[in-house]
Amino acid sequence: MAPRTNGIGVQVENTRICVVMVGLPARGKSFIAQKAQRYLAWLSIPAATFNVGNYRRTDAPQPPADFFDTNNQEGERKRRAAAEAAVADMLRWFKKGGVVGILDATNSTKERRKWVLDIMTQNNIEVIFVESKCDDENMIMMNIRDVKTTSPDYQGQDPETAALDFRNRIRNYEKVYKSLNEDGDEEDLTFLKIMNVGKQVIINRIRDYLQSRIVYYLMNLHIRPRSVWLSRHGESMLNLEGRIGGDAELSHRGEEYARKLPELVLESVGSDRPLTVWTSTLKRTIATARHLPKHYNQLQWKALDELDAGVCDGMTYQEIADLHPDDFQARDEDKYNYRYRGGESYRDVVIRLEPIIMELERSEDILIISHQAVIRCIYAYFMQKTQEESPWVPVPLHTLIKLTPRAYGTEVQTYKANIQAVSTWRGKGSTAKHEDPSPEKSLFQTH
């Protein structure tokens, strides 16, 4: 069968890419690597990060700064061995079906980059170098603070000593560091150079679609602090009847939630932060956003409309089980991939949400008022939920969720409106109209 695509990851079948990070320590390389991996995995593109530091630590758990001096032969040998082990693991992973492998290390010399390029080229793997270059002292300081508190290299050490040592380590790297194509002799490489977190970006010899997607994603990242708020619409008339899809009005209690929402938002966002509100194009999300402060910009996205249930639109689960028993079962068996006849699968929804994610990455504070399946998919992006988990995540009605991206993960807070609503969560195999999710599946934990 011909490979399928929905617009992302075209011809992934034939493409394997090694993303080689480049840059001095404390330039956000691991942050970029982790974001890229999460984005690709969310799009069903097998991606993995190979952090050379982790390999080095098995041999040298907490080395002093001069371990990273190129004149330190013992240090050089161990660091070289760590890089070789990481690359060997990555090649094994590619053989097992990996598509985008990310080599997270400084790769700060031309020799090291040529070494990686040669190995990958011999294995028919494309190489794209991604350099994070930063001369903004504030940004570097922020990263150093982060490293000294989170890196296993400094665990248990005095923070001030750690910071000093880390600065010395950076100095040792600076001695040999060459920025990509600094001497003009790396112009044949495929690379992306990100200066000061996106202020300027240089893109060189990008060759295919998947490379261009990765580059476009990375050039849209920023690290200014912000949050994303998610809410489902208020309870709808069809929710009351346990029917899916449709374009119903809010129930009484749904209206109550819409009136209460400004208060919840104010409590969570604060009164002086500007907020942009995105809704779907369906009545129930627009009505839910109706009472929010007038100075918030509002925008309707068709991409935020609920998963299209096709021929099952407007039915109860019982009716689906009665009228389309095979479909009902097929969906339970592989809910992520099951596409309603004439409608959509969770996989389809993820693909149409891709521009939303891209725009979220570019934006500051955003409140999204949308639907159960759509919010599950957005939640899965931020929380790295697998395809098996994401279609079953409970997203209760009348609840505001706040997601705050941090250096290595996303923080969750929830705000309950304390307005009763039916549950629209459904367990595997169940045809119940309203069923409560088992408590261990609840969202109400900080991840």
Place this chain on the structure above:
Amino acid sequence: MAPRTNGIGVQVENTRICVVMVGLPARGKSFIAQKAQRYLAWLSIPAATFNVGNYRRTDAPQPPADFFDTNNQEGERKRRAAAEAAVADMLRWFKKGGVVGILDATNSTKERRKWVLDIMTQNNIEVIFVESKCDDENMIMMNIRDVKTTSPDYQGQDPETAALDFRNRIRNYEKVYKSLNEDGDEEDLTFLKIMNVGKQVIINRIRDYLQSRIVYYLMNLHIRPRSVWLSRHGESMLNLEGRIGGDAELSHRGEEYARKLPELVLESVGSDRPLTVWTSTLKRTIATARHLPKHYNQLQWKALDELDAGVCDGMTYQEIADLHPDDFQARDEDKYNYRYRGGESYRDVVIRLEPIIMELERSEDILIISHQAVIRCIYAYFMQKTQEESPWVPVPLHTLIKLTPRAYGTEVQTYKANIQAVSTWRGKGSTAKHEDPSPEKSLFQTH
């Protein structure tokens, strides 16, 4: 009402952008400007190009090379006046609702760029500079050849004399030309610098979503010669009955077309050119591609599926007129914007085709086997059809269409399989099962 978006042109309501082209003559600036305008217009973003040369020609129709020498005061004055007239017109156009205005001129000095930036900033219009820099002699020669044969500046002149004069004109520009941020003092500008048609790209201080869309589109352009072939699936069982949508098998005559297609393709493409085939995920396009040579790569896109007719899926036009008379009429009145209940509008289809267009721009030769509405939308992109025209373009069954992008427009050729098929074209107000388009609407002309 909150502004709506489908993922492109977010917050267009609040954004106005002046794209200022920068570069020596014969660097493809007008090509880039024209592509960007066509792309944006296709996405319903009001865009227009203001070519300073056209303004200058009213005053100085066929000036010699030394008109462009900065020491020529008369020339300087007239060129300045032309720029002022173009900018004044652009500002008037912005006041009437323009969103992206493109200033097509060399803008090759820092002073000129600062002048444009100041005027636009005073009018709350964002400025993005787009420079095409090229030192590939072959590419420049190609452009010079192009200019001397197509530019009104040299109409009726001996081609060799024209080429010589044009080279001297370029030399006069080179004397004062400064590449963007060449001296490091334009680093606060928002700009995109394209070197040698995309080999390297520098992106500086891109600020919002629309800017980033324009940049992403422009960085994906190439100028290698290629064609795009379009075909509808062979006649389907539902076509025979005059029913829309569905997922039917091919009719006997449709099968015949599928068997004939390889021959048509071979005739048009040639036997030694590699071709990639894209189909939708529906049976009738996959079956139509079945007999194509095995060495062609094939890819299925959900984005190429037929316009979703929602509640009207599988109906005849007569049934739609009987069961949903209001919808039937509303669709005829504004076919581009009418969205079937639970389904899609042409506008929706254009938005989901955007990644297809992006990938087409990146690609070499592609054959697309898809559906009537989808092919109308792709055709509209290449042929600059308006929203009023595109939903009515006749795209007959059993016909292969070849589109070849040229410097200023797209060439069309059609190949008929000479296998009978019903017509699925429908005139405004008609509920006929099968109706032939009026001859003047036919595709069979080279545009």
